Amino acid sequence: MRQKSCQARLEAELQDRLRDIRTLWRLYQRNPETSHRELGRFGEYGLSCDYVARGTFQGQKRGYFRWQLSWGGPADEFRFYMDENLDAVEIEYWFLDWYDGASRSLSGENYALLNEIFQNFKDLGLVKTERAQSFGN
Template identity: 75%
Template sequence: MRQESCQERLNSELQDRLKDIRTLWRLSQRNPEVTHQELGKFEEYGLSFDYVAKGTFQDQKRGYFRWQLSWGGPADEFRIYTDENLDAVNIEYWFLDWNDGASKRLSGGAFKLLDEIFQYFKELGLVEAERSKSLSY
Protein backbone atom coordinates (compact mmCIF):
# COMPACT_ATOMS: atom_id res chain seq x y z
CA MET A 1 0.00 0.00 0.00
CA ARG A 2 1.39 3.35 -1.08
CA GLN A 3 1.91 6.05 1.56
CA GLU A 4 0.29 9.34 0.56
CA SER A 5 2.67 12.19 -0.15
CA CYS A 6 2.89 15.21 2.14
CA GLN A 7 1.08 17.24 -0.50
CA GLU A 8 -1.79 14.73 -0.51
CA ARG A 9 -1.99 14.80 3.30
CA LEU A 10 -1.42 18.54 3.72
CA ASN A 11 -4.99 19.87 3.83
CA SER A 12 -6.22 17.18 6.20
CA GLU A 13 -3.27 17.65 8.57
CA LEU A 14 -3.71 21.42 8.51
CA GLN A 15 -7.43 21.22 9.24
CA ASP A 16 -6.80 18.84 12.16
CA ARG A 17 -4.17 21.19 13.61
CA LEU A 18 -6.36 24.27 13.18
CA LYS A 19 -9.26 22.51 14.90
CA ASP A 20 -7.10 21.62 17.91
CA ILE A 21 -5.48 25.06 18.08
CA ARG A 22 -8.81 26.87 17.77
CA THR A 23 -10.27 24.71 20.58
CA LEU A 24 -7.32 25.34 22.90
CA TRP A 25 -7.05 29.03 22.05
CA ARG A 26 -10.73 29.65 22.80
CA LEU A 27 -10.48 27.76 26.10
CA SER A 28 -7.38 29.71 27.03
CA GLN A 29 -9.04 33.03 26.21
CA ARG A 30 -11.89 32.22 28.60
CA ASN A 31 -9.72 30.76 31.34
CA PRO A 32 -5.94 30.17 30.96
CA GLU A 33 -6.02 27.57 33.74
CA VAL A 34 -8.48 25.26 31.96
CA THR A 35 -7.08 21.99 30.64
CA HIS A 36 -8.71 20.21 27.69
CA GLN A 37 -9.18 16.52 28.47
CA GLU A 38 -7.38 15.32 25.31
CA LEU A 39 -5.26 18.31 24.22
CA GLY A 40 -3.98 19.74 27.49
CA LYS A 41 -3.39 23.48 27.89
CA PHE A 42 -2.71 25.98 25.14
CA GLU A 43 0.61 26.97 26.73
CA GLU A 44 1.76 23.36 26.57
CA TYR A 45 0.74 22.75 22.95
CA GLY A 46 3.54 22.16 20.48
CA LEU A 47 7.25 21.71 20.99
CA SER A 48 8.84 25.13 20.59
CA PHE A 49 8.63 28.67 19.37
CA ASP A 50 11.81 30.12 17.92
CA TYR A 51 13.34 32.32 15.26
CA VAL A 52 15.08 30.73 12.29
CA ALA A 53 17.58 33.28 10.98
CA LYS A 54 18.16 33.83 7.27
CA GLY A 55 20.65 31.30 5.91
CA THR A 56 20.07 28.68 8.63
CA PHE A 57 19.03 26.23 5.93
CA GLN A 58 20.41 25.95 2.41
CA ASP A 59 18.68 28.38 0.01
CA GLN A 60 16.77 30.06 2.88
CA LYS A 61 16.39 33.69 1.82
CA ARG A 62 14.42 35.09 4.79
CA GLY A 63 14.27 34.58 8.51
CA TYR A 64 11.01 33.47 10.07
CA PHE A 65 9.43 32.60 13.39
CA ARG A 66 8.64 28.93 13.78
CA TRP A 67 5.97 27.41 15.99
CA GLN A 68 7.03 23.78 15.83
CA LEU A 69 4.20 21.42 16.72
CA SER A 70 5.78 18.02 16.13
CA TRP A 71 9.14 16.66 15.10
CA GLY A 72 10.42 13.57 13.32
CA GLY A 73 8.41 11.72 10.76
CA PRO A 74 6.04 13.36 10.27
CA ALA A 75 6.73 16.86 11.57
CA ASP A 76 4.66 19.99 11.26
CA GLU A 77 5.06 23.67 12.00
CA PHE A 78 3.84 27.15 11.27
CA ARG A 79 6.30 29.63 9.79
CA ILE A 80 5.54 33.30 10.40
CA TYR A 81 7.24 35.86 8.18
CA THR A 82 7.19 39.43 9.46
CA ASP A 83 7.82 42.97 8.35
CA GLU A 84 10.32 45.31 10.00
CA ASN A 85 7.81 45.98 12.83
CA LEU A 86 7.54 42.24 13.56
CA ASP A 87 3.96 42.12 12.27
CA ALA A 88 3.00 38.94 10.43
CA VAL A 89 2.78 39.39 6.67
CA ASN A 90 2.78 35.74 5.65
CA ILE A 91 2.04 32.58 7.63
CA GLU A 92 2.64 29.12 6.21
CA TYR A 93 1.85 25.64 7.47
CA TRP A 94 4.51 23.04 6.73
CA PHE A 95 3.99 19.28 6.84
CA LEU A 96 7.23 17.28 6.55
CA ASP A 97 7.93 13.57 6.41
CA TRP A 98 11.19 11.78 5.54
CA ASN A 99 12.51 13.40 2.34
CA ASP A 100 9.11 14.88 1.53
CA GLY A 101 7.37 18.07 2.48
CA ALA A 102 4.56 20.40 1.52
CA SER A 103 3.37 23.81 2.63
CA LYS A 104 0.35 26.03 2.38
CA ARG A 105 0.06 29.76 2.82
CA LEU A 106 -2.68 30.65 5.29
CA SER A 107 -5.45 33.08 4.48
CA GLY A 108 -8.82 34.11 5.87
CA GLY A 109 -9.80 32.71 9.26
CA ALA A 110 -6.71 30.49 9.52
CA PHE A 111 -4.40 33.48 9.04
CA LYS A 112 -6.43 35.52 11.51
CA LEU A 113 -6.21 32.79 14.16
CA LEU A 114 -2.45 32.31 13.84
CA ASP A 115 -1.84 36.06 13.66
CA GLU A 116 -3.81 36.50 16.88
CA ILE A 117 -1.68 33.84 18.55
CA PHE A 118 1.50 35.46 17.18
CA GLN A 119 0.35 38.79 18.67
CA TYR A 120 -0.07 36.99 21.99
CA PHE A 121 3.50 35.64 21.70
CA LYS A 122 4.64 39.23 21.03
CA GLU A 123 2.83 40.50 24.13
CA LEU A 124 4.56 37.81 26.20
CA GLY A 125 7.93 39.02 24.88
CA LEU A 126 8.68 35.72 23.11
CA VAL A 127 8.97 37.20 19.63
CA GLU A 128 11.60 39.80 20.48
CA ALA A 129 13.46 37.42 22.83
CA GLU A 130 13.70 34.65 20.22
CA ARG A 131 14.71 37.03 17.46
CA SER A 132 17.39 38.63 19.64
CA LYS A 133 18.71 35.25 20.77
CA SER A 134 19.02 34.07 17.19
CA LEU A 135 20.74 37.21 15.98
CA SER A 136 23.31 37.16 18.80
CA TYR A 137 24.98 33.94 17.55
Protein backbone atom coordinates (compact mmCIF):
# COMPACT_ATOMS: atom_id res chain seq x y z
CA MET A 1 0.00 0.00 0.00
CA ARG A 2 1.32 3.41 -0.98
CA GLN A 3 1.90 5.97 1.77
CA LYS A 4 -0.16 9.17 1.71
CA SER A 5 1.58 12.31 0.44
CA CYS A 6 3.16 14.76 2.85
CA GLN A 7 0.44 17.25 1.96
CA ALA A 8 -2.23 14.73 2.98
CA ARG A 9 -0.46 14.03 6.30
CA LEU A 10 0.60 17.62 7.07
CA GLU A 11 -2.35 18.75 9.20
CA ALA A 12 -2.33 15.70 11.50
CA GLU A 13 1.46 15.87 11.95
CA LEU A 14 1.33 19.59 12.71
CA GLN A 15 -1.45 19.19 15.27
CA ASP A 16 0.42 16.32 17.00
CA ARG A 17 3.57 18.45 17.23
CA LEU A 18 1.71 21.49 18.49
CA ARG A 19 -0.01 19.45 21.20
CA ASP A 20 3.34 18.10 22.44
CA ILE A 21 5.03 21.50 22.24
CA ARG A 22 2.22 23.26 24.13
CA THR A 23 2.43 20.68 26.90
CA LEU A 24 6.20 20.93 27.20
CA TRP A 25 6.28 24.72 26.91
CA ARG A 26 3.81 25.13 29.78
CA LEU A 27 5.92 22.84 31.95
CA TYR A 28 9.10 24.68 30.96
CA GLN A 29 7.60 28.05 31.85
CA ARG A 30 6.78 26.82 35.35
CA ASN A 31 10.14 25.11 35.84
CA PRO A 32 12.71 24.52 33.04
CA GLU A 33 13.85 21.29 34.70
CA THR A 34 10.37 19.71 34.76
CA SER A 35 10.04 16.56 32.72
CA HIS A 36 6.94 15.04 31.13
CA ARG A 37 6.76 11.27 31.63
CA GLU A 38 6.35 10.57 27.88
CA LEU A 39 7.83 13.63 26.18
CA GLY A 40 10.82 14.42 28.39
CA ARG A 41 11.92 18.02 28.94
CA PHE A 42 11.35 20.98 26.63
CA GLY A 43 15.10 21.61 26.35
CA GLU A 44 15.62 18.08 25.05
CA TYR A 45 12.71 18.08 22.60
CA GLY A 46 13.73 17.80 18.98
CA LEU A 47 17.12 17.27 17.43
CA SER A 48 18.71 20.64 16.83
CA CYS A 49 18.44 24.36 16.33
CA ASP A 50 20.54 25.90 13.59
CA TYR A 51 20.64 28.57 10.92
CA VAL A 52 20.26 27.56 7.28
CA ALA A 53 21.89 30.21 5.13
CA ARG A 54 20.35 31.36 1.86
CA GLY A 55 21.39 29.08 -1.01
CA THR A 56 22.09 26.05 1.19
CA PHE A 57 19.49 24.12 -0.79
CA GLN A 58 18.80 24.48 -4.51
CA GLY A 59 16.29 27.26 -5.11
CA GLN A 60 16.40 28.51 -1.50
CA LYS A 61 16.03 32.29 -1.70
CA ARG A 62 16.30 33.25 1.98
CA GLY A 63 17.92 32.01 5.13
CA TYR A 64 16.04 30.82 8.19
CA PHE A 65 16.51 29.60 11.72
CA ARG A 66 15.45 25.97 11.96
CA TRP A 67 14.13 23.99 14.93
CA GLN A 68 14.52 20.46 13.61
CA LEU A 69 12.30 18.01 15.46
CA SER A 70 12.96 14.77 13.58
CA TRP A 71 15.17 13.62 10.74
CA GLY A 72 15.08 10.96 8.07
CA GLY A 73 11.84 9.67 6.68
CA PRO A 74 9.74 11.36 7.83
CA ALA A 75 11.31 14.55 9.12
CA ASP A 76 9.72 17.70 10.46
CA GLU A 77 10.82 21.15 11.49
CA PHE A 78 9.79 24.72 12.13
CA ARG A 79 11.41 27.44 10.04
CA PHE A 80 11.66 30.98 11.37
CA TYR A 81 12.24 33.67 8.76
CA MET A 82 13.68 36.81 10.34
CA ASP A 83 14.08 40.52 9.76
CA GLU A 84 17.31 42.47 10.25
CA ASN A 85 16.71 42.53 14.05
CA LEU A 86 16.45 38.73 14.11
CA ASP A 87 12.74 38.91 14.93
CA ALA A 88 10.53 36.28 13.33
CA VAL A 89 8.39 37.66 10.52
CA GLU A 90 7.12 34.30 9.24
CA ILE A 91 7.02 30.84 10.80
CA GLU A 92 6.46 27.68 8.77
CA TYR A 93 6.01 24.04 9.70
CA TRP A 94 7.56 21.57 7.27
CA PHE A 95 6.82 17.85 7.01
CA LEU A 96 9.25 15.95 4.77
CA ASP A 97 9.41 12.34 3.65
CA TRP A 98 11.60 10.80 0.95
CA TYR A 99 11.37 13.03 -2.16
CA ASP A 100 8.20 14.69 -0.89
CA GLY A 101 7.45 17.61 1.38
CA ALA A 102 4.73 20.00 2.43
CA SER A 103 4.60 23.14 4.53
CA ARG A 104 2.21 25.55 6.15
CA SER A 105 2.70 29.09 7.42
CA LEU A 106 1.51 29.44 10.99
CA SER A 107 -0.99 32.05 12.09
CA GLY A 108 -3.07 32.98 15.14
CA GLU A 109 -2.38 31.18 18.41
CA ASN A 110 -0.02 28.68 16.75
CA TYR A 111 2.13 31.54 15.44
CA ALA A 112 2.03 33.21 18.87
CA LEU A 113 3.19 30.00 20.59
CA LEU A 114 6.10 29.38 18.22
CA ASN A 115 7.07 33.04 18.21
CA GLU A 116 7.23 32.97 22.02
CA ILE A 117 9.49 29.92 21.83
CA PHE A 118 11.62 31.62 19.17
CA GLN A 119 11.99 34.65 21.45
CA ASN A 120 13.23 32.28 24.14
CA PHE A 121 15.81 30.85 21.71
CA LYS A 122 16.79 34.42 20.91
CA ASP A 123 17.05 35.42 24.59
CA LEU A 124 19.31 32.42 25.19
CA GLY A 125 21.63 33.71 22.42
CA LEU A 126 21.01 30.69 20.24
CA VAL A 127 19.67 32.52 17.19
CA LYS A 128 22.51 35.05 17.01
CA THR A 129 25.20 32.42 17.65
CA GLU A 130 23.87 29.95 15.08
CA ARG A 131 23.45 32.65 12.44
CA ALA A 132 26.98 33.95 13.04
CA GLN A 133 28.41 30.42 12.81
CA SER A 134 26.71 29.84 9.47
CA PHE A 135 28.54 32.89 8.10
CA GLY A 136 31.86 31.79 9.57
CA ASN A 137 31.96 34.49 12.28
